Amino acid sequence: PAPHTGTALIVGDPTGDLRYAGEEADAVHRAFYPGGRLLGLSTGDGTPRQVADWLRGEGDEGAVLHLACHGTVAENRPRSSYLSLKGGELTAEEVTDSLPGRLGLVVLAACRSQVSGRGYNEAYSLASAFLVAGTRSVIGSLWPVPDEATSVLMFMTHHFLRREQESAARALRRAQLWVLDPDRTVPPELPPVLADRLAELDPRDLSAWAGFTHLGQ
Structure with a gap:
């Protein structure tokens, strides 16, 4: 993987109905990418x-894109999977067909972002679309993930990525x-709102942490 350049775009709760995703994005931005864009x-x-x-203007081989939002799989439709952003959608087809993806890492903190909507073509998902576009590494989920537990897991993923290289x-x-x-x-940089959520997290609940997987280098 390319060294991180400090370039980052963090998007959290753009539709206004995922409060924990918004808190996740704000915490990740403040702790690890203060020079990036929120x-x-x-x-x-x-x-x-x-x-x-x-993506067209600032993305580079060491950049990070973190998207904490809704992810939807629309089976066997032309727009097979998409992320819900403010006022519209970002589809897997748009990523592969028209957007450059020369990034070091894309984190899709969204439901089913590594699930295909194209029937037997199981490899075609939002996560693999970013790989096709040129991203080195992608983190995505295999099933619907709980907003509150995901916020803690994603924060700690960036902690190990940035603090421990x-x-x-x-x-x-x-x-x-x-x-x-x-x-x-617990790292001291973990915000109190996420620390409180951690205390309520049940590790025996696989949906809280096991759904996320990594693709790429």
């Missing part, structure tokens, strides 16, 4: 056009093992 409910934006323009795959795995560890060490 879009979503807290800033009143986060449109498909803004994400596309960023892990690869994306190892950062995700370490975050999942951290959730399972009753003797885990």
Whole structure:
């Protein structure tokens, strides 16, 4: 994986109905990418056009794109899967057909973002669309994921990625093992709102942490 350049776009709760996703995006932006750009409910934006323009103008091989929003799989339809952003959608087809993806990492903190809507073509998903477009690593989910638990897991993934210089795959795995560890060490940068959520997280609930997987390098 290419070294991180400091370039980042973090999008959280652009549709205004995923409060925990908004808190996740704000926490990730403040702790790990303060020089990056934050879009979503807290800033009143986060449109498909803004994400596309960023990809065309600022994305590079060390950049990070984090999207905390709704993900939908529309089986056997021309627009087979998409992310719900403010005022519109970003589809897998748009990513592969018209958007550059020269990024180091894309984090799709959204439901079923690694599930295909194209019948037997199981490889075609939002996650694999970013790989096709040129992204080195993509993190996505295999099933509907709970908003509150996902916010903690995603924060810790970025923690291991940025603070301990892990690869994306190892950062995700370490975050999942951290959730399972009753003797885990909580980093001081974890915001109180996420720390409170961690106390209520049941590691025996597989939906809380096991649905996310990594593709790419």
